Amino acid sequence: MTVTGVYGTPPAELAEAPAGSIQFSPLIPGSGRLEDREEGALSAMVLLAPPGTVERRYTVALALRALAPGGVLTVLAPKDKGGSRLGKELKGFGCEVRETSRRHHRICECERPPQLAGIESALAEGAPRVDDGLGLWTQPGVFSWNRLDPGSALLKRNLPALSGKGADFGCGIGTLSRTILSSPKVTHLVMLDIDRRATEMAARNVQDSRAEIRWADVRSGLRLSGLDFVAMNPPFHDGGAEDQSLGQSFIRRAAESLRPGGVLWLVANRHLPYEGVLKPLFKRVTLRAEAAGYKVYEAQK
Numbered sequence: 001m002t003v004t005g006v007y008g009t010p011p012a013e014l015a016e017a018p019a020g021s022i023q024f025s026p027l028i029p030g031s032g033r034l035e036d037r038e039e040g041a042l043s044a045m046v047l048l049a050p051p052g053t054v055e056r057r058y059t060v061a062l063a064l065r066a067l068a069p070g071g072v073l074t075v076l077a078p079k080d081k082g083g084s085r086l087g088k089e090l091k092g093f094g095c096e097v098r099e100t101s102r103r104h105h106r107i108c109e110c111e112r113p114p115q116l117a118g119i120e121s122a123l124a125e126g127a128p129r130v131d132d133g134l135g136l137w138t139q140p141g142v143f144s145w146n147r148l149d150p151g152s153a154l155l156k157r158n159l160p161a162l163s164g165k166g167a168d169f170g171c172g173i174g175t176l177s178r179t180i181l182s183s184p185k186v187t188h189l190v191m192l193d194i195d196r197r198a199t200e201m202a203a204r205n206v207q208d209s210r211a212e213i214r215w216a217d218v219r220s221g222l223r224l225s226g227l228d229f230v231a232m233n234p235p236f237h238d239g240g241a242e243d244q245s246l247g248q249s250f251i252r253r254a255a256e257s258l259r260p261g262g263v264l265w266l267v268a269n270r271h272l273p274y275e276g277v278l279k280p281l282f283k284r285v286t287l288r289a290e291a292a293g294y295k296v297y298e299a300q301k
């Protein structure tokens with residue numbers, strides 16, 4: 001039986017994954033774990049490579065390990081997001097690469113060679129580890145993987161002792177959840193994130209029977225109601241339109257999940273227009289802190 005894989009959602013006009021391919025992206029809830037695939041188990045793989053160098057080399061190394069010798073690997077990425085380095089990276093793993101360019105992407109194809117070179121170091125560099133500075137389990141590729149995000153730091157400093165049951169939307173590796181759970185009055189905390197690796201690190205960092213960790217998309221994989229609080233540092237990127245709407249969805253989901261009188265604690269980049277979304281959904285919106293380009297809001301439903 002031939003088993004094929006796909007990682008992410010490559011544009012179909014650039015590289016098409018065979019029908020029935022198993023999805024392996026950690027950013028798509030429910031996907032398979034490429035880390036667990038037996039060596040040589042896949043006959044072909046199409047991979048939309050992630051932008052971070054360490055994460056990309058790790059993912060490509062996992063894909064090559066999972067492929068049978070002679071199995072075809074197609075790797076693509078936008079040129080300015082690692083695509084221009086793909087060919088060299090694949091050659092470094094011992095592959096003979098055919099490379100084309102289309103629609104600002106670099107597309108590389110190769111057969112998995114019988115002998116791979118240097119995948120162990122790529123696998124070790126991209127693997128989970130304890131970061132001494134953070135004092136937490138983390139992995140290259142997850143949000144702010146080796147430093148505390150300044151927005152999260154501001155929210156942690158301003159968060160009061162919360163109580164009852166609540167949620168941390170986009171919990172990452174669990175830094176905010178650890179602060180929330182330091183309050184003994186918190187009875188239950190749902191921690192959810194769309195990144196499987198983040199939830200796995202969060203499970204190592206937050207070993208607390210009150211915590212329930214879910215690998216889910218806040219926009220769709222959620223059935224929460226009657227919560228006393230929600231805390232979050234919603235995803236954004238350079239204020240791009242798409243990411244603003246993602247943050248706005250987080251706010252709407254929080255409003256739906258809270259009981260009347262429940263509170264949302266939110267930190268956001270100062271330039272993001274979240275007040276306009278908060279005000280119609282919440283009874284009271286209060287700016288609680290502002291520093292280093294970030295704002296912390298408390299919004300009561």
Ligand SMILES: C[S@@+](CC[C@H](N)C(=O)[O-])C[C@H]1O[C@@H](n2cnc3c(N)ncnc32)[C@H](O)[C@@H]1O
Binds near residue numbers: 233236
């Ligand atoms: C700005 S980070 C905050 C992470 C963590 N709370 C912290 O303070 O370090 C936003 C998080 O939301 C996650 N995320 C992005 N889109 C998501 C979605 N649709 N559903 C759930 N989580 C999402 C990201 O993976 C990331 O971990």
